[in-house]
Amino acid sequence: MSPDASRSLKARKILFAAVLILTFAIVAYWMVQENKPWIVPPEYKSLQNPLTPSEANLHPARQIYIDECAQCHGDRGKGDGPQAKSHYPLPADLTDAKRMANVADGDIFYQISEGRRPMPSFKNRLTEDERWQLVLLVRSFSQPAFPGNPVSPAPTPPKPATTK
Numbered sequence: 001m002s003p004d005a006s007r008s009l010k011a012r013k014i015l016f017a018a019v020l021i022l023t024f025a026i027v028a029y030w031m032v033q034e035n036k037p038w039i040v041p042p043e044y045k046s047l048q049n050p051l052t053p054s055e056a057n058l059h060p061a062r063q064i065y066i067d068e069c070a071q072c073h074g075d076r077g078k079g080d081g082p083q084a085k086s087h088y089p090l091p092a093d094l095t096d097a098k099r100m101a102n103v104a105d106g107d108i109f110y111q112i113s114e115g116r117r118p119m120p121s122f123k124n125r126l127t128e129d130e131r132w133q134l135v136l137l138v139r140s141f142s143q144p145a146f147p148g149n150p151v152s153p154a155p156t157p158p159k160p161a162t163t164k
Contacts, residue, residue: 040110047106051132053140061133064126069134072119077141087118100142108135 051057066075072087074080077094084091094100112131115121122131 038107038111038116040107044106044110045104047104047109049105049109049132049135051129051136053136057133057136058140060130061137064130064134065137068122068125077138089118091119094138094141097142100139105135105139108138112138 065073070081071083072079072081072091073094074084074091079091079093081091092099109131111119112126112134113121113123122134126134
């Protein structure tokens with residue numbers, strides 16, 4: 001083998017190894033970033049929902065949830081929507097009362113507003129009031145249902161139209 005061919009082979013091996021290492025590093029970085037907990041700025045953590053849980057606030061939130069959230073988070077907020085398994089990380093189970101008790105309204109508002117891959121940002125798609133209404137609805141998923149509770153936890157998905 002000529003010296004030039006030997007150098008060329010060595011250069012290709014080094015280049016291949018460099019590309020392989022770079023690919024591994026990118027995948028590893030992506031995996032670490034996807035598994036990081038939400039970092040919510042302190043100014044959001046202290047925010048309180050200005051809206052009260054009432055049918056007037058929950059009704060529009062249910063429709064937004066069905067249109068924008070249910071495909072991943074599921075009709076009842078369990079994180080089991082039809083597209084849930086195609087995402088990493090998996091959508092949160094919003095019915096987990098223990099987990100939701102440790103999340104402030106401002107945290108939920110921030111997460112809805114800013115999003116994080118694979119969840120989109122809604123700050124330019126929904127008004128501030130609509131996002132706060134969603135916070136009320138998300139909270140309702142982890143609340144027990146009882147007679148007289150103004151919060152009806154689960155959105156009712158629209159029934160498909162039947163044609164005859």
